[in-house]
Amino acid sequence: MKNLTEHTTVQPLFQPFQLGALALSNRIVMAPMTRGFSPGGIPTEDVASYYRRRAEHDVGLIVTEGTGINHPASVSGSSIPLFYGEKALQGWEQVVKEVHTAGGKIAPQLWHVGMTRSPGDEPNTEAMPVGPSGLALTGEKVSEPLTTKEIHDLVSAYAQGAADAKRLGFDAVEIHGAHGYLIDQFIWSHTNHRTDEYGGDLKGRTRFAVEIVEACREAVGPDFPIIFRFSQWKMSDYKAKIAETPEELEEFLTPLVEAGVDIFHTSTRRFWEPEFEGSDLNLAGWTKKISGKPTIIVGSIGLNGEFTSGAGAETTSLDGLMERFQHDEFDMAAVGRSLLMDPAWAEKVRDGRADELQAYSRESLNNLY
Numbered sequence: 001m002k003n004l005t006e007h008t009t010v011q012p013l014f015q016p017f018q019l020g021a022l023a024l025s026n027r028i029v030m031a032p033m034t035r036g037f038s039p040g041g042i043p044t045e046d047v048a049s050y051y052r053r054r055a056e057h058d059v060g061l062i063v064t065e066g067t068g069i070n071h072p073a074s075v076s077g078s079s080i081p082l083f084y085g086e087k088a089l090q091g092w093e094q095v096v097k098e099v100h101t102a103g104g105k106i107a108p109q110l111w112h113v114g115m116t117r118s119p120g121d122e123p124n125t126e127a128m129p130v131g132p133s134g135l136a137l138t139g140e141k142v143s144e145p146l147t148t149k150e151i152h153d154l155v156s157a158y159a160q161g162a163a164d165a166k167r168l169g170f171d172a173v174e175i176h177g178a179h180g181y182l183i184d185q186f187i188w189s190h191t192n193h194r195t196d197e198y199g200g201d202l203k204g205r206t207r208f209a210v211e212i213v214e215a216c217r218e219a220v221g222p223d224f225p226i227i228f229r230f231s232q233w234k235m236s237d238y239k240a241k242i243a244e245t246p247e248e249l250e251e252f253l254t255p256l257v258e259a260g261v262d263i264f265h266t267s268t269r270r271f272w273e274p275e276f277e278g279s280d281l282n283l284a285g286w287t288k289k290i291s292g293k294p295t296i297i298v299g300s301i302g303l304n305g306e307f308t309s310g311a312g313a314e315t316t317s318l319d320g321l322m323e324r325f326q327h328d329e330f331d332m333a334a335v336g337r338s339l340l341m342d343p344a345w346a347e348k349v350r351d352g353r354a355d356e357l358q359a360y361s362r363e364s365l366n367n368l369y
């Protein structure tokens with residue numbers, strides 16, 4: 001890549017963003033990326049330094065890798081960080097300190113994998129996967145549907161996570177409602193066959209997410225930003241949609257806004273794809289237009305191949321991104337893979353050092369660069 005852009009400047013991305021008490025120096029967000037470098041679920045010094053390096057090099061907001069809420073089946077893997085227990089929370093406190101020392105801002109991503117967990121998975125091998133109807137993403141029945149009491153306990157676990165995020169000094173909290181994990185398993189009709197108040201139509205299927213946001217809002221008070229990440233696509237089905245039309249998207253978003261979401265993080269695989277027929281707006285654009293809330297866009301920014309392909313990708317121009325930014329489709333741009341190998345990606349983009357940007361390769365996953 002010779003130029004970052006041919007026709008436009010990237011400087012608008014480096015303007016500050018302010019929402020209540022959240023003051024970001026620019027619009028670049030590090031996308032949440034599971035790394036699996038936290039043995040026993042405890043983020044190490046290396047993890048803290050990894051995030052600090054991104055803060056040192058001008059990432060405006062870091063969203064951490066998904067970190068498990070307080071439930072025995074929230075993650076699959078013994079090196080996925082947890083967001084409960086004294087040691088894990090101490091590890092996170094250290095991460096926050098390092099990032100703040102470098103002048104950065106950071107939000108943890110609260111995660112429960114739901115039915116994507118396989119029976120016998122670490123760290124709690126006896127814990128069965130849980131989900132709205134006990135169905136794997138393939139449709140196979142694996143466990144019993146969650147009871148109402150279990151659902152309430154899960155809602156409380158998210159709220160506890162949000163309260164801890166605030167207590168530890170994080171700048172915001174992100175709720176992972178995307179990609180076919182627990183919250184999304186409620187939202188998606190394919191995995192939610194319930195006939196009670198947590199199932200049925202889109203409103204019922206969104207209820208779990210809404211109760212989580214309400215409980216988190218109650219736990220953190222009015223001024224602590226809550227980011228909600230969602231996607232149309234699922235890890236098991238790239239063509240899946242929770243909203244087929246703008247009207248359905250409105251039906252989905254409105255109760256979430258009322259519940260207290262401050263920022264929507266719309267996860268797409270390719271940011272340039274129009275979301276609905278008849279308009280060029282992407283999912284972030286539609287979400288901003290409908291909800292009136294700031295949005296974060298993500299998906300192959302600066303790369304010519306999407307992350308779900310698992311392959312390498314070449315760097316590309318940021319023209320298309322800047323064009324959409326100028327049309328006010330989104331407020332922030334989240335970058336995933338490009339920040340895995342190169343902590344200084346944002347700084348290089350800011351300074352027009354296009355020749356120093358690297359192609360993405362799977363090697364990036366091997367270490368905490």
Ligand SMILES: Cc1cc2nc3c(=O)[nH]c(=O)nc-3n(C[C@H](O)[C@H](O)[C@H](O)COP(=O)(O)O)c2cc1C
Binds near residue numbers: 179306334335337
């Ligand atoms: C290694 C890796 C791990 C990821 N883990 C998470 C995660 O924990 N939570 C999440 O919401 N998205 C996760 N994602 C998706 C990213 O946040 C992002 O949406 C995706 O990589 C697209 O951005 P990119 O094209 O800039 O890489 C992950 C992506 C990668 C590459």
